[in-house]
Amino acid sequence: MIYRILLFISWVYIIFGMIGIFRFSNIYSRLLTSSKIDTVAAMTILIALIFKCGFSVFSIRLILILIFIIITSPISSHVIARSAYLNGISIKKEVGK
Amino acid sequence: MKTYMFLVITIILLIVTIFISLIRMIIGPTVWERLLALNLISAKTILILAIYGVYKENVLLLDVAFSYGIIGFLTITLLSRLILKGGRQK
Amino acid sequence: MKNIRKNYKLFIVLMIFWFLLTFSLSLSNFITGFIICIIVTRASYGILYDEKGFKFKILGILDSIKYFLILFIEIYKSSFSYIFRIIKKDCEPFIAEVELEVSDPLAITIISNSITLTPGTLTVDVDGSKLTVITLKDCGDCAVLVNKEIKEKFEKLFIERG
Numbered sequence: 001m002i003y004r005i006l007l008f009i010s011w012v013y014i015i016f017g018m019i020g021i022f023r024f025s026n027i028y029s030r031l032l033t034s035s036k037i038d039t040v041a042a043m044t045i046l047i048a049l050i051f052k053c054g055f056s057v058f059s060i061r062l063i064l065i066l067i068f069i070i071i072t073s074p075i076s077s078h079v080i081a082r083s084a085y086l087n088g089i090s091i092k093k094e095v096g097k
Numbered sequence: 098m099k100t101y102m103f104l105v106i107t108i109i110l111l112i113v114t115i116f117i118s119l120i121r122m123i124i125g126p127t128v129w130e131r132l133l134a135l136n137l138i139s140a141k142t143i144l145i146l147a148i149y150g151v152y153k154e155n156v157l158l159l160d161v162a163f164s165y166g167i168i169g170f171l172t173i174t175l176l177s178r179l180i181l182k183g184g185r186q187k
Numbered sequence: 188m189k190n191i192r193k194n195y196k197l198f199i200v201l202m203i204f205w206f207l208l209t210f211s212l213s214l215s216n217f218i219t220g221f222i223i224c225i226i227v228t229r230a231s232y233g234i235l236y237d238e239k240g241f242k243f244k245i246l247g248i249l250d251s252i253k254y255f256l257i258l259f260i261e262i263y264k265s266s267f268s269y270i271f272r273i274i275k276k277d278c279e280p281f282i283a284e285v286e287l288e289v290s291d292p293l294a295i296t297i298i299s300n301s302i303t304l305t306p307g308t309l310t311v312d313v314d315g316s317k318l319t320v321i322t323l324k325d326c327g328d329c330a331v332l333v334n335k336e337i338k339e340k341f342e343k344l345f346i347e348r349g
Contacts, residue, residue, distance in 0.1 A: 007103045011110055013266065018114050020273045021121055021137075027129055028280040028321055032309055033273070034133055038140060039304060040266040045107065045144055049151050058151060060207050061159040065147060068166055069140070074303035076136050076173040078310050081321065083177040084129040085311050 006048035013041035027084055035077035042069050104152050111141050111148075128180055132173065139169030197235065198228050261305045272323070280321050287316045 020033035046066045053059045115138055122134035143166045150158030205220040206212075289295060299310040299318055312319040 004103050007107055011107070012270075014110055014114055016270050016273055018117050021118065023273060023276060026280065027127060027133075028309070030130065030133060032280065032321070032323065033269070034137060035303055035309060036262075036266055036269050037273075038137060040262060042140060042144055043262070046147065049147060053151065057156050057210050058159065061156070061163065062147065065143065065159070065163055065166065068163065069143070070304075071300070072166070072170045073140065074300045074310075076170060077133075078299070078303055079174055079177045080129055080132050080136065081309055081311050083132075083181040084127075085319075086181060 003048040003052040006044055006051065010041050010044040010048065013037055013044060017041060028081065031077050031081050031084075035074060039069065039073045042073070101152060104148055108145055108148055108152075111145050115141050132176060132180075135176075136169075136173050139165070139172070143169070194228060197231070198224055201227060258301055258304070261301075265305050280323060282311070283320050283322050285318045285320050287318065290316055 017033065017037035020037060021030055024030055024033065043066065046062055046069070050059050050062050050066075053062065118134045118137045118141075122131050122138075125131050125134060143162050146158055146162035146165060150156070150162065201224040202220060205224065209216055209220070287295060287298065289298070295313065295316060295318075299313060302308050302318070302320065303310050308323075309321045310318055311321055
């Protein structure tokens with residue numbers, strides 16, 4: 001079944017997202033990790049659920065949730081990065097430590 | 098029961114990662130790391146609600162997931178704007 | 188009523204979504220959906236459309252399908268390369284600036300969102316048509332390289348439309 005393979009891939013993404021959050025020592029690296037790996041994990045899980053349900057009432061709502069996540073996830077990490085950048089968290093200094 | 102095993106394992110994994118990001122939220126040195134952990138937790142809650150709705154075959158849980166996503170996005174945006182303006186200090 | 192006749196497209200899209208979400212064809216359901224769609228169409232006068240038509244340029248269907256396909260492929264490629272980066276632990280972010288050629292606000296928003304999703308970049312600030320971008324690694328010529336990559340991948344789609 002195709003949805004089991006997709007769910008298995010998503011476990012790999014979730015685990016590596018958690019490792020990335022703890023492995024890097026800089027706020028911007030953590031933001032880069034979370035904005036990519038976790039969005040991909042969410043997308044993979046939702047696509048797997050769509051394949052499992054087929055065409056029904058479920059899949060329409062799942063597609064809506066998928067579009068919503070694709071639109072809002074970069075915006076929220078952008079907002080956090082902008083707030084940190086304008087408050088003067090410098091990049092070079094953090095790297096030097 | 099065996100057909101739903103993958104869904105159950107995914108839910109358990111997501112709950113474990115929520116607790117791990119709670120640790121990040123507690124030890125995070127700056128405010129923005131706490132915001133980042135909040136963002137992760139809200140994204141994972143949407144996923145748990147969606148998977149549980151498919152597992153129980155209940156359509157209304159998906160609506161709850163959608164509205165929870167809207168609330169989480171508004172939370173992140175408003176908190177970042179508040180911190181950007183300086184919080185209560187100004 | 189005149190506004191609604193002029194903007195039947197929005198009304199039809201709203202009705203399609205109403206039927207897809209409720210999934211029943213009874214008469215009371217139809218009447219409720221009709222009234223709500225009329226109210227929403229009236230209320231979005233001045234926000235979404237004007238007397239001349241829609242305020243924003245909206246992508247065509249073929250263009251948007253092509254765009255989503257490119258976006259999905261890019262997202263999965265970038266995530267694979269990022270996993271190896273996590274294992275090797277090399278990530279030294281630094282700041283670059285990118286000058287776009289488009290001036291349409293909607294196009295700039297879409298481009299900066301898709302930049303955030305694809306490899307190694309994160310949009311921080313937008314000023315006019317100049318983006319401030321965080322990239323992964325400081326490698327001397329990186330700014331030029333990021334510039335080229337963004338322009339070849341995403342901006343091309345919007346420039347061709349004119």
